[in-house]
Amino acid sequence: MWVKWGAALLGATGAAAAAGACWWRWAGAGARAQRAAVNVLVTFDDSGFRCEQEIGAGGGGAGGACHHRYCCVHNLQRIVDFLDDARTCIDICVYIFSCDALAQAVKRAHDRGVVVRIITDFDMAYNNGSRICHFYEQGIKVKSKNSNNLMHHKFCIIDSPSRIGEIYSKNSNVTFMNYFLHKINQQHRGILVNGSLNWTNQAINGNWEHVLITSHLPIIKLFQSEFNEIWKTFKEFQPY
Numbered sequence: 001m002w003v004k005w006g007a008a009l010l011g012a013t014g015a016a017a018a019a020g021a022c023w024w025r026w027a028g029a030g031a032r033a034q035r036a037a038v039n040v041l042v043t044f045d046d047s048g049f050r051c052e053q054e055i056g057a058g059g060g061g062a063g064g065a066c067h068h069r070y071c072c073v074h075n076l077q078r079i080v081d082f083l084d085d086a087r088t089c090i091d092i093c094v095y096i097f098s099c100d101a102l103a104q105a106v107k108r109a110h111d112r113g114v115v116v117r118i119i120t121d122f123d124m125a126y127n128n129g130s131r132i133c134h135f136y137e138q139g140i141k142v143k144s145k146n147s148n149n150l151m152h153h154k155f156c157i158i159d160s161p162s163r164i165g166e167i168y169s170k171n172s173n174v175t176f177m178n179y180f181l182h183k184i185n186q187q188h189r190g191i192l193v194n195g196s197l198n199w200t201n202q203a204i205n206g207n208w209e210h211v212l213i214t215s216h217l218p219i220i221k222l223f224q225s226e227f228n229e230i231w232k233t234f235k236e237f238q239p240y
């Protein structure tokens with residue numbers, strides 16, 4: 001189904017709207033709605049509360065009725081959902097990455113053609129339980145830097161418009177349809193996931209942690225710029 005789009009976006013007072021101008025967009029099967037604005041604070045505490053234990057596995061699973069503030073299952077799922085919703089690119093910059101559910105979401109993104117880049121701490125990359133070697137084997141680009149200091153960031157940028165533009169500009173084989181899709185995907189709101197949380201099971205199941213998830217573009221631009229700076233200076237990960 002084709003529906004009028006532009007007039008609503010411009011608002012009733014817009015000159016174009018007054019003139020009846022509009023675009024049309026496909027809203028039927030396969031349509032990809034623009035992501036709604038997001039400003040969410042996800043918090044974890046030391047209880048490691050899991051609604052599964054309270055009301056049975058699956059009973060409070062994704063889409064279930066659990067609204068417990070500190071439920072690990074649902075709070076983790078909120079981050080996974082944004083990774084699963086990535087269309088074009090994911091840039092991850094985390095000190096430690098060992099959480100299986102997040103690693104699986106990253107692999108799913110990579111498998112569906114999302115361009116994934118990971119920056120991590122050099123020493124932690126080789127730590128027990130680290131998923132970095134798996135990512136390397138899967139063909140995901142990982143960078144780190146051998147240093148006495150820690151790469152201690154914990155942030156992730158999903159579908160940043162500037163990064164989408166960069167990916168498109170480097171692809172000399174784009175067809176008109178690809179260009180069209182990229183332009184549409186660039187309209188998709190970017191997402192920043194940022195906070196104290198390392199991407200480990202320990203952090204999710206038993207620490208006081210916070211994660212701010214936002215689609216606020218000026219903030220996303222600042223974090224993307226920082227990611228790009230680090231990416232330029234760090235070296236490609238090599239397994240032992």
Ligand SMILES: [Zn+2]
Pocket residue numbers: 050051052060066067068071072073074
């Ligand atoms: Zn729950």
